[in-house]
Every structure is written in C-alpha cells, then in structure tokens.
Amino acid sequence: MKTNFTKLLSVCFFLFLGYSVMAQDTRNVGETHTYSVTAENGANTLSWTVTGGGAQGTAWDLQNGTTLTDASIDILWKQAGTYTLTFTENEDHGGSVICSTIKTATVVVGDNFDVSIADAVSDCATGSTGNSTVDYILTKTNGAADWTFDYATTGLTPELSGTAVAVSGNTYTLTLTVPNLAAGADQTFSVTISNVKDSFGNSDNTVGNNVTGDVTIYGVPNTGNITF
Template sequence: MKTNFTKLLSVCFFLLLGYTVSAQDTRSVGESHAYTVTPENGSNTLVWTITGTQGTDWSLTAGALDQASITVLWQKPGTYTMTFTETESHGGIDCSTTKSLTVTVNDNFDVVIADATESCATGSTGTTDVSFTLTKTNGATDWTFDYTTTGLTPAISGSNVSASGNTHTLTLAVPNLAAGADQTFSVTISNVKDSYGNNDTNSGNNVTGDVTIYGVPNTGNITF
C-alpha cells in the first residue's frame, strides 16, 4: 500500500512538471483583456494568481480568481506573472496542473495637443474663442492636465483640468486687441496624468505650433 501511494505521488509530481507552461503576452497600460483556461473537470479547484497589487497595478473587471475566465484591467506598466492552477483531489491526494503567462504592460499613456485653426478676431473688444483638440492614447479613461499660453500678454493658463475619454476640447477665450492688432501664440500642456497615476510618456507632442488671431479693421462710424 505504501508503495502504491509513493508511485501515485510520483506520478502527480511529474504531471505537474510536465504540464507547467509559460507564455508571453504584451498589453498597454489601461487595457482590459480576457484570459480563459479550459479546465479538465468543473469540480476541480481553480486558482489564478497575479503578481503586483490588485486594485493598484491591476483590477478584475469580470470573473473571479477561482474561475476559469477572468478579465484583467492593467493599470500600471511593468512585467507581471499570471499563474493558473487546477487541482484535482484523489481521495486525499491532490494533483495539480499549472500554466503561467508573463504579461508585459507597456508604459505608453500619451496625450497629444493639436494645432488650432487661425481665424479673425470677433472685433476690437470682447474675446475670440480658439479651440485645441487633445487626444489620449491608452491609460485610464479619466485624466487631468495643466496648460499655459506663450505669446499672449497676459498669458492664459489653467491647472488640473479634468478630461474624460480619448478626446478633449480646450477652448480659450482670448481678449481682442484694439486697433486691429494680430495676436500669435502657442499652447503648452504639462503635468498630464491619468487617474491611475501614470504620467504622459511623450512630452514632445505637448506643444502646439503658433496660431494667429487676425485683428479686424478698426473701421470708423459712418458720418452723415
């Protein structure tokens, strides 16, 4: 009896070694992805483990860690190991199969601000609205940024502006100048962060080209 127990234990051990599989996966920060394993038996014990901290580095958006299918939202860049273990009980002897996956989450949260369209001023008084489109790639749905203008006196700026989704329109009310004067300026965004705490990875596309608001003729009144 002792010999049979030893043989069974050895078989389970070599099965565990033989069925441990490692694979590679690459994702973007802020990306959700479904991972599914087909268990041999629905009554077996299923366990997922993922390195890093749940709720900070990653979160589950579907499924549970004791189910065959889970959806993981990758919140922070880094390299993670996902391990799935299926355990089958044989009258007090547990035999397990383990499969593992290395997930590389790229640090690629990025926001780009596009140039604005040049226009005529609305007059010699009041303001002229100039709009800039910001486009987000990867990262969390919600994000914030600061901005400031270069070329306007005084400069127009803002801090911790809230944005949501992949695009945001920044509209600046630029004061018009008397005597039909033109105004040329650019906009720089900075301190761009998503709600997971990731920073913009490419500051090279955070400055617009110059845009000009052309002054309108300062025409006098009709006399009669």
C-alpha cells in the same frame, strides 16, 4: 515506508508533467483583456494568481464580475509592468493526493499613456473689442478614461493658463478666450500642456506632441460707426 516514498515520487512526477509555459502577451495601460483556460473537470479547484508589476486594485483589477476562481477572467491593466499570470487546476484523488496542472504566461503592459494637442487654425479677430476664441483638440491614447492636465500659453499679454483640468474620455476641446486688441494688432501664440496624468497614476512622458505650433489672431480695423 517504501510504499509511501513511491507514492510521493508519483505525485511529484504528475505535478512536474502538469506544468507548462504559454507565450508572452503584450497589452496597453487602460486595456481590459480576457484570459481563459479550458478546465478538464468542472469539479476541480481552479485558481489564478497575478504577480509582479503591482498589486490588485492599484496595478490591475478584475472586470465584468469575474473572479480568480473562474476558468475565464477579465483583467484591466492599470499600470505598466511585467506580470506573471498563473492558472492552476487542482484534482483531488482522495486522501492526501492532489494533482495539479499549472499554466503560466508573461504579460508585458506598456508605459504608453499619451495625450497630444493639435495645432489650432489662425483666423481674424471677432472685432477690435471683446474676445476671440481658439479651440485646441486634445487626444488621449491608452490609460484610464479620466485624466487631468495643465496648460499655458506663450506669446500673449497677459498669458493664459490652467491647472488640473479634469477630462473624461479620449478627446477634449480646450477653448481659450483671448481679449481682442485695438488698432488691428495681431496676436501670435502657442500652447503647451504639461503634468498630464490619468486616474491610475500614469504620467504622459511623450512630450514631443505636447506643444502646439504658433496660431495668430489677426487684428481687424477699429472702424467707427456710420453717422447720418
């Protein structure tokens, strides 16, 4: 009985010595990062766990064919939160004696998905009839590759709007088609984007760059044709 108790204390002692804490890591939503550990022995059992922040498939995902039993894994961080990343290497000494080394790290994923819309350039109308077009460049920072947004103008009659415009990539050109006004009338308006979301479920909460300044389509004279 004394021998078994001594063995139990020894196992607990080794387990305690094998535990260490790594520094905190900071990432962005939509970022894929590699985490790796040099295992002592390739025959040992390796395992990773990710806790806090959300579940696999929703808040994070493995990439590039890596698995939770590899020494190196690639994680795509899909949602903001604070996660605990734990790596365990188990070494079997025979019988019921398994010694483990555990490494942990805290990963803080920022809530920094953002889409901004740039001001457009004022210009003359293409004519006193027909339409003029105005281009607005939208730029995404962080988050999923796929995202959607709504938009609406302020200052036109009638106003222009759109809902759930689907985008893939970091930039998008929003082209507005504005009917020209007769008699050289100017049209001054701005554009607001809203309800900006990515496919991971993140929302753009930085609203300060979601409204443009005024742009003007300057009217041109409604000049008659040359007669002869």
